[in-house]
Amino acid sequence: MDTRKPNITAESELWNRFRAGDRTAYTQITTAYINPLFNYGYRICPDRDFVKDCVQEVFIELWNRRSTINETQSVKWYLFKAVRLRIFRELPKWGRNESLNDDYQFTVEFNIESRLIADLEVQELSSKVKAVLNGLPSRQREIMYLRFYEELDFEQISEIMQISRQSVHNLLQKAYHNFRGEWNTLLLLLLMGEAKF
Amino acid sequence: MNSYEKYQVEDFIYDDFFIAWVLHKSPESETFWNQWILQHPEKRKTITDAALLLSSIKIDDPAKPLSAAEIASMLTYVQDQTSMPSRKQEASTLKLYQNTWFRIAALIVLLTGFALLFYKSPAGHSSDGYQQITVEPDVYEAVNNSTISKMVRLSDGSLALLKPGSNLRFPKTFSSTTRTVYLTGEAFFEVAHNKEKPFLVHSNGMVTRVLGTSFTVRAFKDDAFFKVIVNTGKVQVYEEKQGAAQQQSVFLLPNEELTFQPKSTSFEKKRLPKPSLLSTDLSEREFSFSDRPLSEIITKLETAYGVRIQYDKDQLGSTVLNASLSDLPLDEKVKLLCKAINANCDFSNGNIIIEKEKIQ
Numbered sequence: 028m029d030t031r032k033p034n035i036t037a038e039s040e041l042w043n044r045f046r047a048g049d050r051t052a053y054t055q056i057t058t059a060y061i062n063p064l065f066n067y068g069y070r071i072c073p074d075r076d077f078v079k080d081c082v083q084e085v086f087i088e089l090w091n092r093r094s095t096i097n098e099t100q101s102v103k104w105y106l107f108k109a110v111r112l113r114i115f116r117e118l119p120k121w122g123r124n125e126s127l128n129d130d131y132q133f134t135v136e137f138n139i140e141s142r143l144i145a146d147l148e149v150q151e152l153s154s155k156v157k158a159v160l161n162g163l164p165s166r167q168r169e170i171m172y173l174r175f176y177e178e179l180d181f182e183q184i185s186e187i188m189q190i191s192r193q194s195v196h197n198l199l200q201k202a203y204h205n206f207r208g209e210w211n212t213l214l215l216l217l218l219m220g221e222a223k224f
Numbered sequence: 225m226n227s228y229e230k231y232q233v234e235d236f237i238y239d240d241f242f243i244a245w246v247l248h249k250s251p252e253s254e255t256f257w258n259q260w261i262l263q264h265p266e267k268r269k270t271i272t273d274a275a276l277l278l279s280s281i282k283i284d285d286p287a288k289p290l291s292a293a294e295i296a297s298m299l300t301y302v303q304d305q306t307s308m309p310s311r312k313q314e315a316s317t318l319k320l321y322q323n324t325w326f327r328i329a330a331l332i333v334l335l336t337g338f339a340l341l342f343y344k345s346p347a348g349h350s351s352d353g354y355q356q357i358t359v360e361p362d363v364y365e366a367v368n369n370s371t372i373s374k375m376v377r378l379s380d381g382s383l384a385l386l387k388p389g390s391n392l393r394f395p396k397t398f399s400s401t402t403r404t405v406y407l408t409g410e411a412f413f414e415v416a417h418n419k420e421k422p423f424l425v426h427s428n429g430m431v432t433r434v435l436g437t438s439f440t441v442r443a444f445k446d447d448a449f450f451k452v453i454v455n456t457g458k459v460q461v462y463e464e465k466q467g468a469a470q471q472q473s474v475f476l477l478p479n480e481e482l483t484f485q486p487k488s489t490s491f492e493k494k495r496l497p498k499p500s501l502l503s504t505d506l507s508e509r510e511f512s513f514s515d516r517p518l519s520e521i522i523t524k525l526e527t528a529y530g531v532r533i534q535y536d537k538d539q540l541g542s543t544v545l546n547a548s549l550s551d552l553p554l555d556e557k558v559k560l561l562c563k564a565i566n567a568n569c570d571f572s573n574g575n576i577i578i579e580k581e582k583i584q
Binding site: 053054057058061062065066075076079080082083086087090091135136137138160171172174175176178180181182 | 240243244247248278281282283284288289290294295298299301302303305306399400401402422424
């Protein structure tokens with residue numbers, strides 16, 4: 028099951044069967060989401076064993092709560108939200124003091140796909156832009172990750188990160204304005220490059 | 225209805241419907257946007273720019289994704305825990321205990337010359353200054369306020385010999401992914417081999433991580449330093465706040481000692497001048513006994529491990545034995561001896577007691 032582009036009807040059927048207590052559905056869900064959840068959790072806290080523990084606990088809790096879960100919730104965002112909450116809750120018990128807010132690290136590396144671009148100047152520019160992207164504060168990087176890698180929408184992201192929809196928008200605006208100048212030039216050059224093919 | 229006519233590049237790139245089109249290209253979005261562009265040709269460039277920007281952002285694949293084995297083990301654990309949880313948990317604990325102990329290499333470094341912190345037994349506590357209390361559901365704390373080492377046995381068969389003035393916090397049953405304990409003071413650990421589950425000792429902001437080996441950790445609150453000495457196997461030491469992946473972690477091999485000064489955050493590694501009796505090279509010879517009296521064997525164990533073993537010396541001391549004990553952890557060594565002389569061993573309260581049944 029490609030969790031990045033879930034088939035909505037198939038998934039909600041799976042979800043409903045799971046909620047009714049179907050073990051096979053539960054197994055399918057856990058198998059499908061174990062990797063994305065681990066990858067996401069690891070970016071928040073790069074401690075392999077800790078994140079594995081959290082993911083396991085989320086799955087166990089998911090099963091235990093199956094009868095109280097809402098029908099309309101999307102599987103993915105429910106699980107992502109649960110993992111994030113659990114990580115931040117459990118961190119202090121593991122002797123770490125990262126708070127829920129801005130101090131945490133979100134590890135993600137952005138790349139600009141510029142391999143088709145032969146122009147050296149454009150290549151240089153894209154690495155500048157890449158640097159800006161990668162220099163974004165954690166919250167903004169996390170939003171970018173959830174949006175572009177996990178393809179969750181802003182509504183879901185605001186739920187997962189426990190911030191308002193408006194905050195998500197504002198943070199992204201800030202991010203965009205940080206590299207706006209660079210982007211415009213890059214786009215221009217990229218488009219010129221595109222025109223050659 | 226969104227007024228897309230007024231949108232600039234930065235507005236499009238944050239629009240869910242637009243993003244869905246660029247990333248997913250669903251039939252509905254294709255229809256909509258293609259038609260919209262036809263109706264608003266002046267926005268074609270803006271849209272193309274936005275789409276290009278969105279599609280050129282790439283994100284790396286995370287380092288070291290979960291292996292198939294890790295996934296299988298995690299999912300199995302989850303399955304077990306969500307069906308008849310209490311019974312299944314016990315079964316898996318038993319299994320671990322049976323399989324791992326005989327692979328433990330037992331080696332202890334004698335910390336000759338270290339300052340023993342003598343504690344007087346506080347009035348009102350257990351008579352010999354040692355207690356094991358339940359601090360949270362399923363979490364125990366062993367407190368050693370006596371003047372001798374106390375033996376703590378952990379759920380996977382590992383052992384901790386807790387030195388005086390030390391305490392150890394540990395779960396009743398280890399989790400499925402790690403075996404984590406918290407130490408204040410000093411202890412010698414004999415850790416059962418388990419590749420899937422690293423054994424982590426947290427103490428004073430440092431983490432000592434092992435797979436299966438024996439070593440000593442020393443981290444008293446009042447110490448200006450933190451020390452780990454390895455007897456067998458290999459351990460990794462790092463600052464808790466840095467995490468295991470950090471460059472700053474240090475690996476230790478047998479008969480090496482590591483001192484960490486928190487003030488200067490510097491690690492110092494040295495080889496021990498004399499390998500300990502429990503090191504792999506020596507232990508085979510030191511713990512193979514042929515036709516030796518029990519008293520000699522017990523004295524050897526007491527010296528090597530720095531523990532006291534209680535037994536009736538008059539009654540049992542002169543029993544002659546052949547025994548090969550080198551590959552066993554301390555508790556298994558003692559059990560084997562007991563079996564050989566037909567006696568019972570008692571490990572309650574951190575003590576090691578050998579008792580012969582009274583002949584009726």
